[in-house]
Amino acid sequence: MPTxxxxxxxxxxxxxxxxIALLREVGFSRIxxxxxxxxxxxxxxxxxxxxxxxxxxxxxFWPVSVVEVNKSSVMEAANQILSIINSExxxxxxxxxxxxxxxxxxxxxxxxxxxMSRARVVSALPNYSDDGTLVGALxxxxxxxxxxxYPGAEQQLLISRIGDGVESLxxxxxxxxxxxxxxxxxFRSERSRLSHHLSKLESGGFIVKTxxxxxxxxxxxxxxxxxxxxxxxxxxxxxx
Numbered sequence: 001m002p003t004x005x006x007x008x009x010x011x012x013x014x015x016x017x018x019x020i021a022l023l024r025e026v027g028f029s030r031i032x033x034x035x036x037x038x039x040x041x042x043x044x045x046x047x048x049x050x051x052x053x054x055x056x057x058x059x060x061f062w063p064v065s066v067v068e069v070n071k072s073s074v075m076e077a078a079n080q081i082l083s084i085i086n087s088e089x090x091x092x093x094x095x096x097x098x099x100x101x102x103x104x105x106x107x108x109x110x111x112x113x114x115x116m117s118r119a120r121v122v123s124a125l126p127n128y129s130d131d132g133t134l135v136g137a138l139x140x141x142x143x144x145x146x147x148x149x150y151p152g153a154e155q156q157l158l159i160s161r162i163g164d165g166v167e168s169l170x171x172x173x174x175x176x177x178x179x180x181x182x183x184x185x186x187f188r189s190e191r192s193r194l195s196h197h198l199s200k201l202e203s204g205g206f207i208v209k210t211x212x213x214x215x216x217x218x219x220x221x222x223x224x225x226x227x228x229x230x231x232x233x234x235x236x237x238x239x240x
Contacts, residue, residue, distance in 0.1 A: 001092070001093070001094045002028075002029035002030075002092065002093050002094065003026055003027065003028050003029060003093060003094040003095070003096055004028065004029060004030050004031070004032060004088040004093045004094070004095050004096070005020070005023065005026070005028040005030070005031045005032070005062075005096055005098060006031075006032045006034060006081075006084060006085075006088075006095060006096065006097045006098065007020065007031060007032065007033050007034065007054075007098045007101075008034045008097070008098065008099050008100075008101060008102035008106055008107070008110060009033050009034060009035050009047050009050055009051045009054065009101060010047060010050070010100075010101030010102060010103060011043060011046045011047055011050060011101075012101055012134060013050045013053060013054065014134070014135065014136055015100065015101055015124070015126060015134055015136060015137055016050070016054065016100060016101040016137075017054070017057075017136075018124065018127070018136035018137030018138075019098055019100040019101070019122075019123075019124035019137040019140065020058070020098070021137075022124065022137055022139070022140045023096070023098070023122070023140060026096060028062055028096075029062070029063075029093060030062050030063040030064070030065070030093075031058055031062045031063070031064045031065075032064075032065050032066075032067055032084060032088075033051045033054055033055060033064060033065070033066045033067070034066075034067050034068075034069055034081070034084070034102075034106075035047050035048050035051045035066060035067075035068055035069075036048075036068060036069065036070070036071040037068035037069060037070050037071070038070075038071070038072065041071055041072065043103075044071075051066055067080075067084055069081060069106070069109070071103065071105060071106055073222075074105050074108050074109050074112070075109075075112070075221075075222035075223060075226075076222050077105075077106060077109035078108075078109040078110075078112040078113045078116075078222070078226060079113075079222045079225050079226050079229075081097075081109055081110055081113035082113040082116060082117055082226050082229055082230075083229065085097075085113060085114075085117045085119050086117070086229055086233060089233070094120075095117075095119045095120070096119070096120045096121075096122065097110050097113075097114055097119055097120065097121040097122070098121075098122055098123075098124075099111075099121060099122070099123050099143075100122070100123045100124035100137060107123075111143070111145070112226075113226070114143075114145045115145045115146055115147075115148050116148065116226055116227070116230055117230065117235060118145060118235070119145075120142075121143045121145060122140050122141060122142055122143060123140075123141045123143060124137040124138070124139065124140050124141060125137065125138040125139045125141060126138065150227070150236050151200075151201065151204065151206065151227065154197055155197050155200065155201055155206075156227075156231050156236065157176070158172070158176075158194065158197055158198065158201065159201070159206060159207075159220065159224055159227055159228050159231060160228060160231055160232070161175045161176055162207065162218055162219070162220055162224070162228075163220075163228070165217060165218060165219040165220070166217065166218050167215060167217050168215040168216060168217065168218075169191060169194065169195065169198070169215075169216060169218070170182070170191075172194065172218060173187065173190050173191060173194060176190070176194070177190060198218065201224070205221055205223050205224075206220065206221060206223055206224035206227060207219065207220055207221060207224050208221055
């Protein structure tokens, strides 16, 4: 399967090029360079300059694209990285995340996205000269992703149905059961049951509720949006 190399760009160009060279046996089909979306973010001007240089030099050997993420929010960046992974897989590509040069918060974002998607993620050990100057990458380090707990089947369905948000619990019930009678005993039963599941999703950080008037709007958090992506692709492991 063709592999897309997703590289998180930092200011150390030679170190990053060294890590890419150490991974040459993987046989990449293309490279995606990830930078920040805010040029005023500390050090981002240098990062974007490095990305431009890398894009030119690596473009001799592979198709190269540059994608921007929000470095100031770990979870939003993780959601954006997960979207990159899913887009590449939709094209039939495997994905390898290279965080060797990433700033620490972005490394955390990449790790979260990798854990949710079970993508491969690597870093590199730096190689220093005798005077302490960074001269390149010494060795690739594989970072194992940890298994994570997924919501139950009923809660997964709720996350999928909430989507871009619902304006009330009743609206969600109608999305789940279009033909249900609001005045029926079943409606009251479903209202109680779904309220229980929503409370669990809220305590787990998957949704946020906002009260307005007599209604409570329900929205997915960044974590909820990420799970919605995973659910839509059918990437959640099934119990044996």
